Amino acid sequence: MNVSGIKNDCVLCGACEAICPHSCISVNRHLELDDEKCTDCSLCYEICPAVHSLWNLGGIADSSRHYDADIGSYCSTGFAAPEEKKYLSEGTSAGMTRAFLNHALECGVIDATVVVETQGFKPAVKNEVNGSIARSVYLRLPLLKVLGELDEKKKYAVVALPCQLQALDNMQRRGYYTNVILKVGLFCGMNMQHDVVDDIKSVLRLKESNIKNFDFRGGKHPGGLHIETKSGKIHAYSKHLYKFLNLLYLPRRCFYCNDFMSEFSDISFGDAWNEYLYRYDEHARWNSVVCRSEKAKQLFEKGVSKGKFKFVSARPEDLKQLFGFNIAFKKKWLAMRILAANKKYLYRDFQSGKLGMVKQIFYLPVYCAMSVLRTVAARRFFKLLYPAIFSLFSTRPRK
Numbered sequence: 001m002n003v004s005g006i007k008n009d010c011v012l013c014g015a016c017e018a019i020c021p022h023s024c025i026s027v028n029r030h031l032e033l034d035d036e037k038c039t040d041c042s043l044c045y046e047i048c049p050a051v052h053s054l055w056n057l058g059g060i061a062d063s064s065r066h067y068d069a070d071i072g073s074y075c076s077t078g079f080a081a082p083e084e085k086k087y088l089s090e091g092t093s094a095g096m097t098r099a100f101l102n103h104a105l106e107c108g109v110i111d112a113t114v115v116v117e118t119q120g121f122k123p124a125v126k127n128e129v130n131g132s133i134a135r136s137v138y139l140r141l142p143l144l145k146v147l148g149e150l151d152e153k154k155k156y157a158v159v160a161l162p163c164q165l166q167a168l169d170n171m172q173r174r175g176y177y178t179n180v181i182l183k184v185g186l187f188c189g190m191n192m193q194h195d196v197v198d199d200i201k202s203v204l205r206l207k208e209s210n211i212k213n214f215d216f217r218g219g220k221h222p223g224g225l226h227i228e229t230k231s232g233k234i235h236a237y238s239k240h241l242y243k244f245l246n247l248l249y250l251p252r253r254c255f256y257c258n259d260f261m262s263e264f265s266d267i268s269f270g271d272a273w274n275e276y277l278y279r280y281d282e283h284a285r286w287n288s289v290v291c292r293s294e295k296a297k298q299l300f301e302k303g304v305s306k307g308k309f310k311f312v313s314a315r316p317e318d319l320k321q322l323f324g325f326n327i328a329f330k331k332k333w334l335a336m337r338i339l340a341a342n343k344k345y346l347y348r349d350f351q352s353g354k355l356g357m358v359k360q361i362f363y364l365p366v367y368c369a370m371s372v373l374r375t376v377a378a379r380r381f382f383k384l385l386y387p388a389i390f391s392l393f394s395t396r397p398r399k
């Protein structure tokens, strides 16, 4: 069995392209599979995070770490920020991801890192951390296909979304790419289909050849959609525009995703919209951080003790409160989303008494509405309103 049947649920992670022994698969904006070359070895199917998406999160508690159903396994939780200004200005949230990667490179723990490049949002292997690494790109990108290019003798870190880390975990359990020794996870609430970029360009009447820079989190922190044309014009929108776009362009797999804080990572970073932290310094920027493995915790603490990062410890409950909506969406409303995605076989597994008849009836209109919103017809309808909606979220460009 191969992955040709799961096309609609594909997260375009690129893992199957890397692992296929006969180079039958190519993943870019779509998944393409050459059935004639396929020997039906099933490897791609076994590691695909769209096939094995639920109920196998990486949570374990042992003597060195705790487990929480919403956060996953963790050693410590809190908020962090790099001391060096360049990470703050280049980063999406506070730039901890790139600061942590650089620290791992400087300590000699890794030789290179697998990230996304700013130009063309392409996955790349980099042995230095600089401005060519992309800020958050709200698209599914085939990050893991570059694993096929790694040097077996070198050690790597990867920065990835929860579903991409699920695929990597599936591969490493089978003995592949075990030289990726550091998994840096990103929190992930939702993602979008590539059509969103085409539609944004068509609403703003922008040609690809006229665009100088397309940034999903551009402009002054917290940033938003920021498009700079070659003639110097900037189209800037508040990040709240994504609340609307997310619903219309949500990929099917994201609809029934149950990992928010990258539970398969060694360490994971997210935003930190925390008023408590900003009360003392409104310009302060922070990342939420969950240290999960002992090795990542030690590396992180070394960075803190050397003055590279500042860290404020917070209880898991504080993080859960901060991300109440995301956790509710990913964990508590999961049954409803599985039904709306028409994944009834998953629902049967999940249900086991967790969602009673009364709640199902209560949720019915909600999941019907969500299903309708995700259809092409809904998108066509809302496209008529796009000019008005985009001008509503338009902001002054702020560098």
Ligand SMILES: Cc1cc2nc3c(=O)[nH]c(=O)nc-3n(C[C@H](O)[C@H](O)[C@H](O)COP(=O)(O)OP(=O)(O)OC[C@H]3O[C@@H](n4cnc5c(N)ncnc54)[C@H](O)[C@@H]3O)c2cc1C
Pocket (backbone or CB within 6 Å): 090, 091, 092, 093, 094, 095, 096, 097, 098, 099, 114, 115, 116, 117, 133, 134, 135, 136, 137, 138, 139, 140, 141, 143, 159, 160, 161, 186, 187, 188, 189, 190, 191, 192, 269, 270, 271, 272, 287, 326
């Ligand atoms: C699709 C998506 C959804 C997200 N949703 C949330 C959310 O709901 N709540 C929240 O708190 N945080 C979310 N994040 C994470 C958040 O946007 C920041 O990435 C995170 O806080 C780290 O910030 P930073 O300043 O340390 O990152 P930076 O130092 O700027 O590093 C960003 C890193 O992200 C990598 N990257 C960018 N886009 C992608 C991509 N599409 N796939 C894989 N890797 C990528 C780059 O390679 C880079 O290493 C999301 C990120 C993405 C990509």
Ligand code: SF4
Pocket (backbone or CB within 6 Å): 003, 006, 009, 010, 011, 012, 013, 014, 015, 016, 017, 027, 031, 044, 047, 048, 049, 050, 051, 167
């Ligand atoms: S989700 Fe990943 S592994 Fe599965 S088919 Fe898509 S690209 Fe391949």
Ligand code: SF4
Pocket (backbone or CB within 6 Å): 001, 002, 003, 019, 020, 021, 022, 023, 024, 025, 033, 037, 038, 039, 040, 041, 042, 043, 044, 045
């Ligand atoms: S079943 Fe095996 S040969 Fe066929 S596409 Fe998948 S990995 Fe390649």
Ligand code: SF4
Pocket (backbone or CB within 6 Å): 011, 140, 161, 162, 163, 164, 188, 189, 190, 191, 253, 254, 255, 257, 258, 259
């Ligand atoms: S919501 Fe889940 S499936 Fe979608 S991109 Fe994020 S981690 Fe992957």
